[in-house]
Amino acid sequence: MMKKGSVTIKDIALELGISVSTVSRALADNPLVKPATRQAVKELAKKYNYRPNFTALSLRNNRTRTIGIIIPQLVHEFFSMVIRGIEDFAYSNGYNVIISSTHESYEREVIDTKALINGRVDGLLACVSKSTTNYDHFKEFAERNLPLVFFDCICDEIDSPKVVLDDFEAGYQATQHLVETGCTQIAYVGGPINLQINQDRFGGYKKALNEAGLALNESWIKHCETGDYDDGSESVRDMVAARSIDGLFAGTDMLAIGAIKTMKKAGLQIPKDVAVVGFSNWSIGTIYEPSLTTMSQPGYEMGQKAAELLIQQIDNPDKKLTDTFTLHSELIQRESTQR
Amino acid sequence: MMKKGSVTIKDIALELGISVSTVSRALADNPLVKPATRQAVKELAKKYNYRPNFTALSLRNNRTRTIGIIIPQLVHEFFSMVIRGIEDFAYSNGYNVIISSTHESYEREVIDTKALINGRVDGLLACVSKSTTNYDHFKEFAERNLPLVFFDCICDEIDSPKVVLDDFEAGYQATQHLVETGCTQIAYVGGPINLQINQDRFGGYKKALNEAGLALNESWIKHCETGDYDDGSESVRDMVAARSIDGLFAGTDMLAIGAIKTMKKAGLQIPKDVAVVGFSNWSIGTIYEPSLTTMSQPGYEMGQKAAELLIQQIDNPDKKLTDTFTLHSELIQRESTQR
DNA sequence: TTGTAAGCGTTATCAA
DNA sequence: TTGATAACGCTTACAA
Secondary structure (H helix, E strand, O other): OOOOOOOOHHHHHHHHOOOHHHHHHHHOOOOOOOHHHHHHHHHHHHHOOOOOOHHHHHHHHOOOOEEEEEEOOOOOHHHHHHHHHHHHHHHHOOOEEEEEEOOOOHHHHHHHHHOOOOOOOOEEEEOOOOOOOOOHHHHHHHHOOOOEEEEOOOOOOOOOOEEEEOHHHHHHHHHHHHHHOOOOOEEEEEOOOOOHHHHHHHHHHHHHHHHHOOOOOHHHEEEOOOOOHHHHHHHOHHHHHOOOOOEEEEOOHHHHHHHHHHHHHOOOOOOOOOEEEOOOOOOHHHHOOOOOEEEOOOHHHHHHHHHHHHHHHHHOOOOOOOOEEEEOOOEEOOHHHOO | OOOOOOOOHHHHHHHHOOOHHHHHHHHOOOOOOOHHHHHHHHHHHHHOOOOOOHHHHHHHHOOOOEEEEEEOOOOOHHHHHHHHHHHHHHHHOOOEEEEEEOOOOHHHHHHHHHOOOOOOOOEEEEOOOOOOOOOHHHHHHHHOOOOEEEEOOOOOOOOOOEEEEOHHHHHHHHHHHHHHHOOOOEEEEEOOOOOHHHHHHHHHHHHHHHHHOOOOOHHHEEEOOOOOHHHHHHHOHHHHHOOOOOEEEEOOHHHHHHHHHHHHHOOOOOOOOOEEEOOOOOOHHHHOOOOOEEEOOOHHHHHHHHHHHHHHHHHOOOOOOOOEEEEOOOEEOOHHHOO
16 A cells, blocks of 8 residues: 555545646646636645656656666676766656666566566666666667666677777876886786776776887786676786786776785885776775776766757657767876876 | 567457456456366467566556665675675565665655655665665555565664664674784774764774773774775775874775785785784775785675565565664684784 | 456546 | 556456
8 A cells, every 4th residue: 555645636636626727837837727726726735745656647648757767787886986976867867866886687677677678668778787788678678678788897889879988098198007016017907898998998908018118018907797896906917926016007906906005915015016097086096006007088078968869759759869978087196197 | 668569468358258367367367267278278378478467467456566775886795795695585485676876866766766656666765875864754654564674784763673783893893803813003094974873883893992901092993974985095004104003993895905005015914914804795895915904794685685674574564663673793713913 | 157337546628 | 637448568367
């Protein structure tokens, strides 16, 4: 039983001895209603704290004014900024938001996505999880002409608008910064290479090495499964033992910090012996010692843009958008590359 | 426009030349339906990927099978675990979840709460924000007999079930551990003292000092506005300058780490000169150097219990629950108190 | 075994 | 200026 105490327009109509349509019109400030009637209705509505039933409204209007978000993680500063950007844009355009966190699980992603196919939301913003390789659930969404926009980790197989970071450029900039810092033996440690974002960051790294005339050394390249702290500290063990590198580009800040911990333990000094650049500009990077040079990720802007594209599509279903919007990253210099 | 491509039972009925009620019954596996009919319906439903309209179902059943969560922050390891606990319990009981993050803003909390009063959710789980002092929005919720359960930061004025941590006990344990470590001049740095949780942690601190026969020194006590890193580093400046303390109980891990940074900068060694205990067991506490002794916060359990109480109330609206469930914290010893 | 019709709460169309 | 009615998609008495 949902709401015992809830008042409907029927109740108000009954008490006032008028019809529900008049009540409805009065509440909508329809100029046709007699001022006295309108006032009486509004007073009673206020007295009873009347609120229009959301479900009935949705059914009537065939729209929920709600957008869904499928996102792999919540405790993640970048995603959190994306969510804020989405929320701010959505709220100021009269939309609500439902967030589903998939915890990077494909199964959860499928369940959550399908749970939103049934008219619960007017459209969907999605960032695919690390473990996703099959996109049928998103295709089903798109096939029903439900507006869908991807952000960050996108699905290329589906023809919908996308908002991404130029990860290639960012990877290139990060590595180039290490080159400029004087590094000549630069390692790469990144997240799951099945993700396009990681392929791009890695691609930028290779391009920068290439341009600088530096050789690519396979033993200095690690693609980790998660991109977290433990992966980071594990990934550089061999390189550290071999004392072979003098620079490191890490695909996430947590990888960077994990790696730094291992290097510090082995007696290496950061940035003197090894300069390190992370990725994402997490706040821990300002707190950690040494503070971490990193690439910014404009999450708020990404969220705003994605929400804008989605709401555009919802409000204008005929004009199909399929563009990809690209945002850019900036280098944030801190101690870990200050020589 | 919500879903152009969406199929309704009407469409199926039309195509099969039968009535909607038969379709509805067939899909519900009603044994009255002739097997052949049932099969035909199911096949067509499958072919068209039919999904029952969520909104229509909600309106019909007067329940949404959705519970709302009002939570101050998302990027917060404790809250994130709470959410997981809630989600797991809710999902396995056939409920969905809507999360509203208030970003510790009272205004946002009011808006978000009121947006859920209108039949969008069958019940609400709430943790009040730091800036909230007026509880009318929650009262309105409760007055409509909408099930409501508070967790962590609760509202005493409202007669609904609550799930809390024994913050008093935890503050006591943390401080006692410092006493046992040999500290005699123990400072307290905590979050906003208008919150009950902080009053309790502070209360536990005072009790432990008292029992140990240690004096309370007003200049060693700071109630911060936010409880974040910057507050932490600011809060201990005077004490550090005076070289007056040898122990610190911080009400959050971020406060602890901010304080440690200031102390380290001033040349103090942790834990040798000052032993530090934090609160919440955030993962940064394992990464930071020195690793941080802290009090655990069983967020997952809290979320599960809160969801359980809420769903109990939803399924059984007559039996009013008003109990408070108390969970307990445990000391996690790490380097910052290892002498 | 199936169909008709009412109802969930709301708004819009038509009549009065 | 107001009221009766249909409709959104679904389920369920009640009838047939």
